[in-house]
Ligand SMILES: Nc1ncnc2c1ncn2[C@@H]1O[C@H](COP(=O)(O)OP(=O)(O)OP(=O)(O)O)[C@@H](O)[C@H]1O
Ligand SMILES: O=P(O)(O)OC[C@H]1O[C@](O)(CO)[C@@H](O)[C@@H]1O
């Protein structure tokens with residue numbers, strides 16, 4: 001077994017590997033344990049097997065050959081027979097960081113209700129306004145009554161922010177307030193911050209469990225099947241695409257342009273396009289494109305307008321940024337968290353298309369640009385995301401109560417697991433354009449791939465899939481996971 005402070009790797013037979021998460025007892029030996037109060041909970045009395053077996057693990061790769069090694073596994077999430085906190089000892093806090101995402105309030109609600117109703121915990125604080133709220137703002141007491149209706153609202157009732165991560169000040173605040181469970185909801189940046197907080201807590205030898213709940217509307221968090229709020233966002237994006245289609249269809253040579261979120265990954269644009277069937281072209285950050293000449297966007301646009309009389313273009317906000325940078329000579333501006341600030345590619349491409357047709361005078365077009373960017377993430381989560389958020393929150397609560405720390409929760413092939421922070425933060429999930437899912441999109445829109453045979457070869461070399469067995473498999477940066485429904 002190898003052991004570092006972020007991940008414990010345990011090897012087993014036939015190539016079995018467990019990438020385990022840290023536990024409080026790794027650095028505080030002989031902690032007392034207590035029976036899990038869940039076994040006395042009437043709602044759970046019907047459950048055949050109350051507790052997750054300590055040896056249960058979840059396979060990262062589920063499509064295998066006869067001779068395949070058993071591969072990487074993660075610890076299965078869920079309630080344990082013994083817990084490391086007494087109910088009246090727990091003082092928990094919840095913080096939300098980064099951009100908004102449908103379902104944030106549901107996760108907050110279910111952490112509060114899970115702690116309260118499953119474990120009898122009454123002291124729970126909301127940290128106001130993201131990481132900086134630990135040391136710069138007041139806290140918000142959270143009870144089941146306070147959070148009762150919040151899942152019906154978009155946003156986050158405790159506020160969020162970018163930047164302001166100061167590990168020492170945050171851990172000082174945790175220590176001063178005698179907080180011993182920290183629930184951190186956020187994207188890749190947030191999880192990196194959570195890892196730093198966990199490391200500092202461990203260095204100080206504190207009995208504080210740190211649990212991350214992955215959040216990103218872009219669906220760019222690796223290892224997990226998908227992130228909460230993504231389905232809701234895709235559904236909302238349909239409304240914008242529908243509007244663009246109606247507008248485009250109702251005029252001669254009508255063009256509808258819709259810009260969707262997706263800084264580095266085009267999952268929202270890809271899924272919204274695949275679901276809608278009204279889209280003629282979808283442009284994402286992972287797939288370079290060009291405008292002029294043979295095989296370019298203008299040529300395709302003209303052809304489609306002649307064939308169909310209208311055209312719908314969906315573009316992810318991170319697409320074509322290299323083209324914009326060349327033309328606009330932009331400064332390399334960053335937000336408070338260090339993320340690159342993007343130029344408005346939707347507006348840019350709308351102008352380019354209008355200019356092209358004005359210059360060539362071959363067709364008279366009418367173009368409408370729809371930018372629903374913030375609308376798709378500011379809404380409350382839909383039914384399936386609400387259930388998903390509940391499972392995530394409860395998995396996090398069970399993990400912290402069981403003494404695990406330095407972990408992120410999430411479904412891996414449909415089973416909830418505890419995943420070490422570094423596995424979540426080391427890479428970002430991206431659409432793989434040599435994958436079958438992208439091919440499906442190309443065949444549904446009929447758009448050109450904008451790739452030369454040489455480009456395809458290069459792309460294949462870069463993203464060599466480990467196996468060709470799975471549809472959509474390589475849409476996951478982890479190279480192993482498949483999109484799956486969630487269940488514990
Ligand atoms: N490498 C890092 N180390 C410590 N803290 C970080 C790091 N990167 C980001 N953070 C902190 O995490 C918080 C959120 O980061 P960011 O704004 O990048 O959003 P995110 O969590 O990636 O979510 P999203 O991109 O989905 O909106 C910020 O407060 C930021 O200071
Ligand atoms: O304007 P804000 O709040 O910085 O958020 C914009 C970014 O947040 C995200 O929704 C998530 O990272 C991106 O798609 C988008 O670029």
Ligand SMILES: [Mg+2]
Nearest residue numbers: 098187188189
């Ligand atoms: Mg991010």
